[in-house]
Each structure stands twice: as structure tokens, then as C-alpha cells.
Amino acid sequence: MNIRLTGLIAGGLLVLAALAASVALGKSMVPLGTVVDAFISFDGSREHLIVRSVRVPRALMAMMVGASLGVAGSVMQAISRNALAGPEMLAGSNGAALLLVVSMFLFGYTSSMIHVWAALLGAGLASLTVYVLGSLGGGMTAIKLILAGATINLLLASLVQGILIFSEQSLDEMRYWLAGSLTGGSMGMFLRVLPYMLAGLVIAIMASKQINLISLGEDVAQGLGLKVGLYKAGALLAVMCLVGGAVAIAGPIGFLGLAVPHIARFLVGLDYRWIIPYAALLGAALLLLADIGARFILPGEEISAGVVTAVLGAPFLIYLAQRKGG
Structure with missing residues (x-):
């Protein structure tokens, strides 16, 4: 075999x-x-x-959120040809969080389709903005991507806090979610975004051969007859569905989408026809394990799974930035 x-x-x-x-x-x-x-x-x-009402829904949410972020990170790194790309670095997570917070502030906390579309649109617009800014002035580099991502992330995070400051109740209800938590995940919201997340996974897997070509460079892909613009748009659509759905359920989970593609490449090489399904499984398993760990790290207390992934992922980001700098 x-x-x-x-x-x-x-x-x-x-x-x-x-x-x-x-x-x-x-x-x-x-x-x-x-x-x-x-x-x-x-x-x-x-x-x-x-x-039935707590453990199974929470586990299913962790599995789908982890798989979605792992695949989204893989697609982002392929189409940008940058090892530092991911839902966090391209501000997709904070973009989804901002528009979702705005929609919740305006329309309340019911699990409505308005919130779903807000998260999807926010993820896409933020990622596209960072990608464009990082590509200005002679092409994308790791440093330019980090600077653009850090700037937009800081702006979006400040806007989120600025909105929440108008309502102390909103801040209390959203604070734990903004740390990246599966504890208060709504099953209603999960069922609403699940079709979009599944669609994003299917698009990414079906386009993996074309994503392979794009990862070699646009000139190479065009020389082989690939309609690069069309497939990049499809990839962005997949990322919107995956990141927007993940943030709508669990808030911005840090570093998972950045680290998982690197683990997948270490295991299977540079072929995205294998990287993408491996990233889905690795992302699901890692977030499930992080969520389990979050229940036991502090005796008698439970922390956010996003805190666990951030603590584990921050050294990984520093290592990558040093290796890929410039």
C-alpha cells in the first residue's frame, strides 16, 4: 500500500x-x-x-474548525508561495471576527445567517487586503507579508475592541470567544456554517492539482495552460468559507493554520494533492487535543483552546520568520 x-x-x-x-x-x-x-x-x-448536548457537539466543532484552518492555511501558503501565510498572518481570522462582532452588535446574538455571511465576507476581504499590500512594490516577500499582516491585524483588533467598548455586556459575552474558544460554541451556528465549511474543503481538494501548479509560480502555471486568475478566485472562495466558518463557531484560533501545512509538507512532501487532506486530518486532531489540554492545564479552571494553540504556535512562528526572513 x-x-x-x-x-x-x-x-x-x-x-x-x-x-x-x-x-x-x-x-x-x-x-x-x-x-x-x-x-x-x-x-x-x-x-x-x-x-449529547455538550461533549459531542463541542468535539464535532473542534474537528471541523481544526480541519478548516489547516486546509485554509495550506491553500494560502500555496497561492501566495509564502511559508508565513495563514489565516492569522493574512488577517483572515480577525477580519471574520470584526464583521461578525459588528453584525452581533447591530442585530443581536441570535444565530442568524447575517452573522454567517459577515464572517465569510470579513475573512475574504481581510485576506485579500493583506495579500495585495504584501505584493506591492516588486512582489511579495516574507517580511512584507508579515508587516502587512501585522498592520491589518492590529487595525482590525483595535476596531473590534472599539466596538465592544460601547457595550459592557457585549464585551463580557464576547471576550472568551475572541480568545478562541469552543466552550460557548452554538450548535445552531455550527449547523448554519457547516455547509460552507464542507464546500470549502471540497473546493480545496478538487482544485489541489491546480493549486500544485500555482505553487510553482504563476508563469509556470500559465505556461501549462492554467487559468491562474480563475483558480486563485476559487481558492480565495474556499478560504473565505473555511476561515469564516471557523471563526463564526470558535472565534480566532491562532497559529493552527500556519503550523499545520508545514507539518503536512514534512510528512508528504510538496504535493498539495496530499498536503490538503493531510492538513485537514492534522488540523482536526491538533485542535481536538488542544481543546482537551485546555480542560486540564489549570486545576479547577478551563482556558481557551486558542490560548493553547498560541502558546505552542508562537515559537514556531519565530522560527519560521527567522528561516524565511527577507
Whole structure:
């Protein structure tokens, strides 16, 4: 059997194991037998209610958010040909957060399609803005991308805080979400954005061959007859769906979309037909594990999964910036 296919199967098993652990582990430990019984013979007990209404939805959200951010980061790095590109560096996460906060401030906290579209549009516009700014003046470099991303990220974060300052209640309700948390994730919002996230994954996987060519350079891709503009637009659409959906559910989760593509490339090389599915599985598994860790790092307290990914990802970003600088 192809070693890459074997790795893909192993990655799927890892996701399933992390999914099971996420449902079973927490302040209240739930045996896996009880998890199965909660769906086969639900009896209304406290454990069954925890499994069905809290643990399983949270685990499914973590799986989809992690997969979406991993794939979005892979696509961004391919089309920009920059190892430092990602939902965080291209401000996609903060762009989605800004428009989502604006829509919640204006229309309330109900899980409406307005919030979904706000997150999707914010992710796309912010990423496009940073990409354009980083490409000005002789082409994109790692330093220009970092500067453009840092500037737009700071601007968007300041705007978010400025909006929230008008309402103390809004700030209290949004603060934990803005740290990147799956705790308060709405199942209603998850079901609303799930079709868009799945569409983004399908687009990325189906376009992986063309993304491969774009990653070699636009001149090479055009010389091989590829309509680069069309496929870049499709890639941006996929990123909008993936990042916007992820932020709508869990807030801006840091560094996952930056680090996962590098791990996938280390495992399977430079072929995006393999990198993208590997990134989906790795992203899902890593966010599930980060969310489990967030429950146990502080005794008696639970921190945001985004804090865990940030602590682990910040040294990785410093390493990449030093290696790719200029």
C-alpha cells in the first residue's frame, strides 16, 4: 500500500481517537460505554445529557474548525508561495471576527445567517487586503507579508475592541470567544456554517492539482495552460468559507493554520494533492487535543483552546520568520 495512503488512514484513526477522548475526558469523566449508550438507549441521565448536548457537539466543532484552518492555511501558503501565510498572518481570522462582532452588535446574538455571511465576507476581504499590500512594490516577500499582516491585524483588533467598548455586556459575552474558544460554541451556528465549511474543503481538494501548479509560480502555471486568475478566485472562495466558518463557531484560533501545512509538507512532501487532506486530518486532531489540554492545564479552571494553540504556535512562528526572513 502507498505509504502516503497509509499515513492518511493513520491520520483518520488519530482523529477518531482524539474525537473519542474529547467526548470522554473533562471535569466529569464519561466512560466510552456510556457515550455509546447516550445515543443507543438515552435515559435522560446527567451523563447522557452531558454527552449529547455538550461533549459531542463541542468535539464535532473542534474537528471541523481544526480541519478548516489547516486546509485554509495550506491553500494560502500555496497561492501566495509564502511559508508565513495563514489565516492569522493574512488577517483572515480577525477580519471574520470584526464583521461578525459588528453584525452581533447591530442585530443581536441570535444565530442568524447575517452573522454567517459577515464572517465569510470579513475573512475574504481581510485576506485579500493583506495579500495585495504584501505584493506591492516588486512582489511579495516574507517580511512584507508579515508587516502587512501585522498592520491589518492590529487595525482590525483595535476596531473590534472599539466596538465592544460601547457595550459592557457585549464585551463580557464576547471576550472568551475572541480568545478562541469552543466552550460557548452554538450548535445552531455550527449547523448554519457547516455547509460552507464542507464546500470549502471540497473546493480545496478538487482544485489541489491546480493549486500544485500555482505553487510553482504563476508563469509556470500559465505556461501549462492554467487559468491562474480563475483558480486563485476559487481558492480565495474556499478560504473565505473555511476561515469564516471557523471563526463564526470558535472565534480566532491562532497559529493552527500556519503550523499545520508545514507539518503536512514534512510528512508528504510538496504535493498539495496530499498536503490538503493531510492538513485537514492534522488540523482536526491538533485542535481536538488542544481543546482537551485546555480542560486540564489549570486545576479547577478551563482556558481557551486558542490560548493553547498560541502558546505552542508562537515559537514556531519565530522560527519560521527567522528561516524565511527577507
